[in-house]
Amino acid sequence: MADMQELKRQAAKAALDRVEDGMRLGIGTGSTAEAFIRLLAERVEGGLGIVGVTTSERSEALCRELGVPTATLEAVPQLDVAIDGADELDGRLRLIKGGGGALLREKIVAAASDRMLVIADASKQVETLGDFPLPIEINGFGLIATFLAIQKASRALGLDPDLTLRRVGEEPFITDSGHLILDAAYGRIEDPEALSAALHSVPGVVEHGLFLGLATEAILASADGVSILKA
Known part of the structure; x- marks a missing residue:
């Protein structure tokens, strides 16, 4: 191979x-x-x-x-x-x-x-997106509130992701734009468009990795x- x-x-x-x-x-x-x-x-x-x-x-x-x-x-x-x-x-x-x-x-x-x-x-x-954890770029202010809001928005769609703050060693990973990333393990995302809209409705979300x-x-x-x- x-x-x-x-x-x-x-x-x-x-x-x-x-x-x-x-x-x-x-x-x-x-x-x-x-x-x-x-x-x-x-x-x-x-x-x-x-x-x-x-x-x-x-x-x-x-x-x-x-x-x-x-x-x-x-x-x-x-x-x-x-x-x-x-x-x-x-x-x-x-x-x-x-x-x-x-x-x-x-x-x-x-x-x-x-x-x-x-x-x-x-x-x-x-065949279906979601096995790879979805990166969600978030503002550092209000991290826990944003975390909970993402959970709530996802559960409203019947999804229950495992959310993990991305780290480098013991420190949070910081993007080139100065933000944090939550990696959301959804397993299967049957309706990416609905999830995209739901995540964009969360004020602390800067952007997500659904293209x-x-x-x-x-x-x-x-x-x-x-x-x-x-x-």
Whole structure:
């Protein structure tokens, strides 16, 4: 069976074939996105002219290290395509993202792009979202109140998630935007749209990792090759 890192590289390579000279790219975060950045850097060194807007300080640092030109979203507020990974995706290209903690910036960049191209190994495709815990980015003020409100909003939909504050060692994980993350293990999310609306109704929730209606295409790599899933 193909090595997982090689599968990520194959998906990234297929996405790079869609990149044209002069494009404004949203550049994602995570191991598959990093594989894409490394391949993109080789093309840039060979003369490809692009500008990237990264979704995290981690991806920004890698782009700078490898010589991939970047700009802020303020300087380039409209993008041609966002290329990013996913923690889960279903057959309708609904996603769970945020395992790397960059979900807020990833969603802003995806929404600012004409299209969103997902790159992943085929194991990320699922029949029903929810096995991967849903990241929920929250404000640090009122943590317990927000925790309880998320529980209440979820239970109103017949869901009872196990909510865990994400940590790095003993300390809470802090996003690049200065927020906290609750990881919500739902098990199965039968109606992602209803859950999205419920979570957005909670005042302390900044954003959540359900990406709905954003992805237009997915490139999935498996031992059998690369397949394309379209919305």
